[in-house]
Amino acid sequence: MNRTTRFLAACLIATLPAAFLGAQTAKQDMKDAGHETKQAAKDTGSGIKKGTTKSAHAVxxxxxxxWDATKKGTKKAYQKTKSGTKKAVNKVDGDPNTK
Structure with a gap:
């Protein structure tokens, strides 16, 4: 064997174990896919929880x-009704100061 052929053979032999070490079995691939699916489900659940909490707070x-606007409007309507009723009663009673 010449020098170049020996060098190429050495390189090939050196890279073969690395190629076999990086290979996974179908069982390991399925296990990894299961872990990734589980993590994706957790991430989705966290996002939904965060969005729901934020929406509930805003609601x-x-x-x-x-409630505050209704309370304010009710008080205002009450005062107007009270004032109008007083004016009507005074008009009926003949109070000259009623406009």
Whole structure:
């Protein structure tokens, strides 16, 4: 064997074990796929939880704002009704100061 042939043979022999070490069995591939699927499901669940929590918080805030606006509007309507009723009663009673 000449020098070049020996060099190429040595390179080939050196790379063969690395090629076999990197190979996986079908069983190992399935196991890895299972782990990756499990992790993807966990990540999806975490994202859904985060989004749901954020949405629930926003709904709670908007509900509180709606409650406050309704309360304010009800008080205003009550005051207007009370004032209008007083004016009507005074008109019926003949109070000259009623406009």
């Amino acid at each position: 709670g805030e908007k509900t509180e704002e709606g």
